[in-house]
Amino acid sequence: MKISFHGAAEGVTGSCHLIQVAGKKLLIDCGLFQGSREVEEDNAKPFGFDPAAIDFLLLTHAHLDHCGRIPLLAKQGFEGEIITTMATQELARVVMLDSAHLNEEDVRRKNRKLKRKRHVKALIEPLYTTEDALYALNYFGRRASYNKPIQVAKGIKATFIDAGHILGSACIFLELEEEGRKRTVLFSGDLGTNGRAILRDPDTPPHADVVVMETTYGDRAHKELEPSIDEFFEAINHTVSRGGNIIVPTFALERAQELLYYLHEGWKEKQLPRGLQVFLDSPMAISATNIFARHPECYDSETKKLFASGHDPFDFPSLHFSHEASDSMALNNIHSGALILAGSGMCTGGRVRHHLKKNIWRKECSVIFVGFAARGTLARRIVDGAKTVSIFGEEIAVNAQIYTIGGFSAHAGQGELLAWHKAINKPQITYLVHGEVDAMEVFAGLLEDTEVRIGKRGQEYEL
Known part of the structure; x- marks a missing residue:
């Protein structure tokens, strides 16, 4: 039995871990590297294993870096089988097709x-195309349900456990057997934080011999949620009073939906400026919301009750979905009173860069970051x-007011990571x-x- 790491090792993105057991090769995740140009070049390098040999x-979960x-x-x-939860399968389809489209566009x-330059020997090829992404969908097979073991193959049993991170996210508990030797391995995936809107809290993990654990926030705790919501609304109100727009670089999965949930609450409780118009300018986030x-x-139980009573927590009268590129371009004509949620959250692609170009030089505007920003x-x-x-x-020039509000993160903070590990x-x-080296070293010193x-x-x- 062996394990090797081929991404998110001494880094935050590109999660990809290989298990070899009972004559089979099993990957946990296969994510994209994100960040600087040098990091992005890693995506085109060999995986470190033969893709054709993976069973x-x-x-x-369906985040791009996974x-x-x-x-x-x-x-x-x-040509193997991809196994995940039903929600993750649906979201992954949207994410991969969006990634292919952005890749082709770039x-x-x-x-x-x-082509405008002379003596160019060759043009650039995309990492993969929309056709490649559609082809990959053929390999999605069995759908996992939380806490119901799946016999993946002889000697490999997998149980998906709610990670509370994004819709359909899971920790994966493996029960392995080879030549009479047994070993249990638990992959945290990305862990969510407790007490959030929409999703349930992460489930208590089972005991395992070996744990592979994320450390995104291994060196620090998050801000409290309620003060973060207040700070978010305060930033919106101040910006509108100055006559500017608010740009929120937004992760399309979970973060966009959570912000819509709180904006719905703010609209209902009259905590937002009269006349504020909210635009979700991300086709992927719109699809994910559906x-x-x-x-x-x-x-969680509260969100279930809202839907059961006919109330959609992701909708309110001043919310507009920008489906088409023309809808997005039309936002350039709005100079004040607009809150624009656009991808990507790390500003590495997507429509948010266009909105930053149009607004970040204006001192009356604001940019609000509500998620993790990787180096580079x-x-x-x-x-x-x-x-x-x-x-x-x-x-x-960066003249806009810049806000960083950490309480909205979908990742567990240091205390929650420690509690999760202790429960094992x-x-x-x-x-x-899945963490920067400094964060890993701090967290390593806290484990007993x-x-x-x-x-x-x-x-x-x-193993």
Whole structure:
């Protein structure tokens, strides 16, 4: 029995972990690297294993950094079975197709520039195409239900456990057997935080011999939620009073829906400025919001009651969905009183960069960050106080008011990560992944009654 790490090892993105047991090769996640140009180039490099040799892929959830390289995996020969929850399967389809579309769009733009230059030997090829993403969908097979074991293959049993992170997200508990030797391995995936709107809290984990654990916020706690909502509404009110727009770089899955939920509450309680118009400018977030409505099995009791009583918590009169590119472009004509939620959350792609270009130089406007910003991303440069940023090759002054509100994060904070690990009850080995090195080292120093290892990319370990 062996485990190796091929992404999110000493880094936050690109989750991809390989288990070899009982003559089978099993992947947990296959995500896209996100961040700087150098990190993005990692996506085109070899996986570190033969995609055609992979028998199964178990997917924890549908965020791009966990499912975004599946089309490339299939393009390079994978013909195994992908097993995940029904909600994750639906969301992953949207995410992968959106990623392919953005990839193709970005390559077309770069190739137009290359064609204007002389002596260009070759044009750029997209990492994968929409056709590749559609082809990969053929390999989604059995759908997992929470807490119901699946016999993946002889010697491999998997149980998906609610991770409370986004719709359909799961921790994956593996019961492995090879030549009479048994071993249990628990993958945290990305863990959610307690007491949030819409989704249930993460389930209590079972005991496991080996744990592979995320550490995104391993070095710090989150702000409290209620003060964060108040700060969000206060930022909106102040910006509207100055005559500006509010740009919120938004992750399309979970974060967009959670913000809509709180904006609905703010509208209902008259805590938002009169005349404020809210625009969800993300086709993927719009599709995801519709998928949310189809999966009450993931809701907490309060959200279930809202839907059961005929109230849609993701809708209110001043909310507008910007489906088409023309709808998005029309927002350029609005100079005040607009709250624009647009992807991507780290500003690495999507429509938000256009809105930043039009608004970030205006001192009456605001940009509100409500999620994690990885090193090397445009979001991180703005959060860290850059005076100017490059957007579509143009250097733009940062004059807008910048807010960073940490209480909305869908990731467990340090205290919740420690509590989750403690509930496992003294695993023999804990591998730390999906975090920046500094955060991992802080978190490693807090763990007790376990051997802690920081997973190294490409390195193989005996289970």
